[in-house]
Amino acid sequence: MKEDFLHYIWKFKKFNASNLTTSNDEEITIINVGQYLELAGPDFFNAQITIGTQKWAGNVEIHIKSSDWYAHHHEIDSGYENVILHVVWENDAAVFRSDNTEIPVLELKNHVSHDIVLNYQSLINPKSWIFCEKQLEHIDKFILKNWQERLFFERLERKSKPIFELLQQTNSDWEAVLFILLARNFGLNTNGEIFMKIAQSIPFSIIRKESFEVENLEALLLGMAGLLEVEKEDNYYKNLNFRYFYLLHKHQIDKVFIAPVQFFKHRPDNFPTIRLSQFANLYHTQQNLFSKINSLTTANSSYDLFQVATSDYWQDHYQFDKQSPNKKKILSKSFIDLIIINTIIPLQFAYAKSIGKEIAEDLILLLDDIKPEKNAIIDKFSSFGIAVNNAFETQSLLQLKNEYCNKSRCLECAIGVELLKSE
Structure with missing residues (x-):
């Protein structure tokens, strides 16, 4: 189990949202899960949640275990003072703010389908070249094409940074x-x-x-x-x-x-x-x-x-x-x-x-006018049934492998998200 899986679960509300309660048996109603930041600080910004009879607006922090709050030293970081809900897979310790008030905790493990956990575990196969290699050829072509465009421009954004540095020089x-x-x-x-x-x-x-x-x-x-x-x-x-x-x-x-x-x-x-x-x-x-x-x-x-x-x-x-x-x-x-x-x-x-x-x-x-590049990465994708017709497609696949597959960012990848939804 990794935190990125819990981020996915929370972001897309892949859990049973009825009858949610805190560890102290206060009823929880989720109005808005918040914005996934992927930056330093709490994981989700500006969530809106009702706890008991009180409506809250603030941040949500997610961990595997609630004791990770202290393992990550959030108790001494002022950036976590506005956390309104601590979402965890397993609640193993109470967590307190600097003013000694307890942060409400939602334990997710009993609200997530066993099937989705199995799908995630089958996707994250450490023995494979990429985790989804056996399912890759079955991905909807429309989803793949849109994701390739996003990957291509992510790659160009990365390549443009040293260009702007040279421009300054x-x-x-x-x-x-x-x-x-x-x-x-x-x-x-x-x-x-x-x-x-x-x-x-x-x-x-x-x-x-x-x-x-x-x-x-x-x-x-x-x-x-x-x-x-x-x-x-x-x-x-x-x-x-x-x-x-x-x-x-x-x-x-x-x-x-x-x-x-x-x-x-x-x-x-x-x-x-x-x-x-x-x-x-x-x-x-x-x-x-x-x-x-x-x-x-x-x-x-x-x-x-x-x-x-x-x-x-x-x-x-x-x-x-x-x-x-x-x-x-x-x-x-x-x-x-x-x-x-x-x-x-x-x-x-x-x-x-x-x-x-x-x-x-x-x-x-x-x-689209340029022949596809030839290298070991592109050859591997071809062997898994991904058609490679031009340099636009090879550039997007290189970005996919280097920035997502190699870094196990399956739950930030349109292919990984689609596989979890479709299984």
């Missing part, structure tokens, strides 16, 4: 924020944080000034990545090395230590040299990129915008001094899909939120 320069976010995206999982620090170490005003010469952008990015530190005979390397130290002096840029970029376990097309060259070429070929990205509404328009390749040198190199067969290294559609999912959509959402514009439907339609 860059004096509300959306172009600079985009530059940092795209850098992280170009670094993928292994080099993402390193690329992000590289982007943050170069004031975006300098990127604007130097974007007309792609070699200058490459020099700055590769230099800050620590890839221009040693002597090499390669003429292109010497050119970038000279430009890098000239630009550091010209713009008075402080050279900061950033962890070495990783080549190990990457396919050659994902080597940091290749991704940084593509990133430099993107900013060389596209001016005012934020306004262009903010107006994207389809996957195809995104593919057109990000049709960039490396500089000529990298067509037959993956590393300095090591020639390879000639290959034009352009951004693949699957890579651009990751940019749409991880940068374009969150940025559009954050910007629309900042100006009070509603674009929810547009964001869903854009992700």
Whole structure:
């Protein structure tokens, strides 16, 4: 038995509300269970309850045992002075306010159907990947679709928080924020944080000034990545090395230590040299990129915008001094899909939120165009009968697994609540 189950029972009044009495045999009539806060302090705010002949308005606190009041030290917390009813599964101790008046207690265990308790226990199966995996495919499609929309926008709310933090750090320069976010995206999982620090170490005003010469952008990015530190005979390397130290002096840029970029376990097309060259070429070929990205509404328009390749040198190199067969290294559609999912959509959402514009439907339609992501989590959901057709659905399922299933928040999940109702 967990408190979240009792929160569910109380919130949705899943108990026999007739003939309720306190532990002192005073009659209880529930007018309003209150608002479920999920914050510090009492669990339900502004409930309305008649106890005996007196009508009360105040807060409700819920525990497994009434003695948990003292275990959680509520007796010394002024935030619990306005509790009008203590709802518990088992009443094992009287509880008193600071003025020594006893708090009325409602013991629920004799008012809840045995079936609903069994349903809850069958749902919370610790041996499963997710608790509801055996019932998942039977969930009503309408309920699942609505819940996926809610999950998707919860995920965007979470992703927007660091965007607004970056906005403060860059004096509300959306172009600079985009530059940092795209850098992280170009670094993928292994080099993402390193690329992000590289982007943050170069004031975006300098990127604007130097974007007309792609070699200058490459020099700055590769230099800050620590890839221009040693002597090499390669003429292109010497050119970038000279430009890098000239630009550091010209713009008075402080050279900061950033962890070495990783080549190990990457396919050659994902080597940091290749991704940084593509990133430099993107900013060389596209001016005012934020306004262009903010107006994207389809996957195809995104593919057109990000049709960039490396500089000529990298067509037959993956590393300095090591020639390879000639290959034009352009951004693949699957890579651009990751940019749409991880940068374009969150940025559009954050910007629309900042100006009070509603674009929810547009964001869903854009992700409907994108192929579903492939990873172990999505594969598992597919094996349980959940259809996965596009990136909108995969993003919502990732939010479901990470924020609800992994944290056992079944009774805050529309699927879990529906299963308890339908069993």
